[in-house]
Amino acid sequence: MSKTITLSPVTRIEGHAKITIQLDDNNDVIDARFHVNEFRGFEKFTEGRLLWEMPGITSRICGICPASHLLTSAKAGDDILAVEIPETAEKLRRLLTLAQWLQSHALSFFHLSAPDFLLGFDSNPATRNVFGLIAADKEFARRGIRLRKFGQEIIEILGSRRIHTPWTVPGGVREPLDPAKKEYMLGWIPEAKETVGLALDAVKKIHKKFAKEIPEFGNFRSLLVGLVSKDGGLEYYDGTLRIMDGNGNTIADKLDPKKYFEYFGEAVEPWSYLKFPYYKPFDYPKGMYRVGPLARVNICDYIETPLAEAERKVFKKLSGNIGVVNNSFYYHYARCIEMLFAVEKIEMLLNEPALLGTNIRSQASINRLEGVGCTEAPRGVLFHHYHVNKDGVIQKANLVIATAQNNIAMNRTVRQIAAHFIDGKKGKITEGILNRVEAGIRCYDPCLSCSTHALGQMPLHVELVSASGEVLDEVWR
Amino acid sequence: MSKVLVIGYGNTLRGDDAAGVHAAGLIVKRHPEIICVCVHQLMPELAEQIAECDIVFFIDAQKDITQPDMRLIAPRTEVEQPRTHFISPESLLHLSQQLYQHLPAKAYVVGIPASQFEFSEELSAQTDLAMHQCVAMVEKYLTL
Numbered sequence: 001m002s003k004t005i006t007l008s009p010v011t012r013i014e015g016h017a018k019i020t021i022q023l024d025d026n027n028d029v030i031d032a033r034f035h036v037n038e039f040r041g042f043e044k045f046t047e048g049r050l051l052w053e054m055p056g057i058t059s060r061i062c063g064i065c066p067a068s069h070l071l072t073s074a075k076a077g078d079d080i081l082a083v084e085i086p087e088t089a090e091k092l093r094r095l096l097t098l099a100q101w102l103q104s105h106a107l108s109f110f111h112l113s114a115p116d117f118l119l120g121f122d123s124n125p126a127t128r129n130v131f132g133l134i135a136a137d138k139e140f141a142r143r144g145i146r147l148r149k150f151g152q153e154i155i156e157i158l159g160s161r162r163i164h165t166p167w168t169v170p171g172g173v174r175e176p177l178d179p180a181k182k183e184y185m186l187g188w189i190p191e192a193k194e195t196v197g198l199a200l201d202a203v204k205k206i207h208k209k210f211a212k213e214i215p216e217f218g219n220f221r222s223l224l225v226g227l228v229s230k231d232g233g234l235e236y237y238d239g240t241l242r243i244m245d246g247n248g249n250t251i252a253d254k255l256d257p258k259k260y261f262e263y264f265g266e267a268v269e270p271w272s273y274l275k276f277p278y279y280k281p282f283d284y285p286k287g288m289y290r291v292g293p294l295a296r297v298n299i300c301d302y303i304e305t306p307l308a309e310a311e312r313k314v315f316k317k318l319s320g321n322i323g324v325v326n327n328s329f330y331y332h333y334a335r336c337i338e339m340l341f342a343v344e345k346i347e348m349l350l351n352e353p354a355l356l357g358t359n360i361r362s363q364a365s366i367n368r369l370e371g372v373g374c375t376e377a378p379r380g381v382l383f384h385h386y387h388v389n390k391d392g393v394i395q396k397a398n399l400v401i402a403t404a405q406n407n408i409a410m411n412r413t414v415r416q417i418a419a420h421f422i423d424g425k426k427g428k429i430t431e432g433i434l435n436r437v438e439a440g441i442r443c444y445d446p447c448l449s450c451s452t453h454a455l456g457q458m459p460l461h462v463e464l465v466s467a468s469g470e471v472l473d474e475v476w477r
Numbered sequence: 478m479s480k481v482l483v484i485g486y487g488n489t490l491r492g493d494d495a496a497g498v499h500a501a502g503l504i505v506k507r508h509p510e511i512i513c514v515c516v517h518q519l520m521p522e523l524a525e526q527i528a529e530c531d532i533v534f535f536i537d538a539q540k541d542i543t544q545p546d547m548r549l550i551a552p553r554t555e556v557e558q559p560r561t562h563f564i565s566p567e568s569l570l571h572l573s574q575q576l577y578q579h580l581p582a583k584a585y586v587v588g589i590p591a592s593q594f595e596f597s598e599e600l601s602a603q604t605d606l607a608m609h610q611c612v613a614m615v616e617k618y619l620t621l
Contacts, residue, residue: 111521152522
């Protein structure tokens, strides 16, 4: 008689979810599923809206990474208008992308994951949060909050508000950068670099502290997918797709993101609203792939900023002989490296004279009836694909979101952690186990609001279910 | 002169939910010396700005009240589980105290009764009236 453990809702992630853990007749974990039980359906209700409205509408998918949807939607619009946007507009959009990375990664690391690491998986759940973090290390918490604020302030300066700014549009951006604001942003750079340095120091201590647990945190081979620049560098706004396998071999390179549908399929399962994208040549579910910081830092040949590049080389040493870091726990390290890159690159961009140009928008009417936009959102590569009629009215929209692309891998991670830490014979879910399973999901920093295009907070529900379907234990929080 | 911060929060696309944002906008228009912040939700990043002020007003639409309401609040000592999308005014005060060792001398939550939260950029007539009453309450306090 098999049994199932359910964790629902999952906490400190964006959205609602449930985890069920299935036991076999011997009370060993045989399967674990990460269920996403939200649905909102942006792809459907945007049909009939105008192309020019899409950045504003789709940015409402998420309150954490609205800028990524805004940018990707605008790029799909560029494709439909068949325009090349002005240099200044591209630089401003790049600045926005990096600010989005910075604020989202700072939220993930300092607010959501650091409490686990600094206070411990088995610490009191009532204080294992940002307030507990403040009690443990006030300066660290304060700096984390300020780092996120820096990213948000850039977004606010560019778009006049922190979230859901309608500033990016097909053809470019709406407003140029006020030169007076440039110096203000540059003034943040020394503190931001110092804070990211502290985060990186903390990550390395975390690796030592959790050395015994890390091998069970989503440690498996999978494909890794992301954008790289023309010469293979870390890319965040443009570029082509590269696919690396779990042995460090690049199996596909220089793929045109506009043809994403030729490489990736989307499977569905009856138990989750979150789709399961997979790499078509390997079929479902063998075509499992991971996107986001772990993938990006793994697949690129170099990072263009010096401090982040030095850190990338240290990161790569974690891979041993195979040249690829397969353990999902190292998403956190990769995220910190990307924060460092973002700060360095923001400084570089702010010092480029072209950033202050005033030619910021290419005007055109509908020149194609189909367009694809692709950027690297904080959690991974993001696609917006629109079909329009000759008047620019949306006929069909498809959004492929980073969190969904990690879905198969997240399920695999939950299964691995559950199998290692859960003793099915006891039929109970302890707080420490619960938190470890959640922490496995948090490696990916999933945004379920985005991936199901749904609204959300993130409580957790876990169920332990026997082979006969009996719920042996259930935890809500 | 006291440094006053008015935080109006709510979703401007959800009808009455925007009442706090509208109220803060009106107050700052009439009293430009006041610092005004309009946001969708309260976030930990506001703690620093709160710590730098003497008086803070959190103005929000509330569906569980029938009359405009202004109440003094204190930092929440029993800690709630913070969410990434929302933090309470009391917890924000706690955060200001913990992180910046400073609290405003007084902090108020100004509640505007609200009932319509469907997609709309306009307030219902009742909430619009209550919003103006709340603005008057804050202005009266400021002139004392």
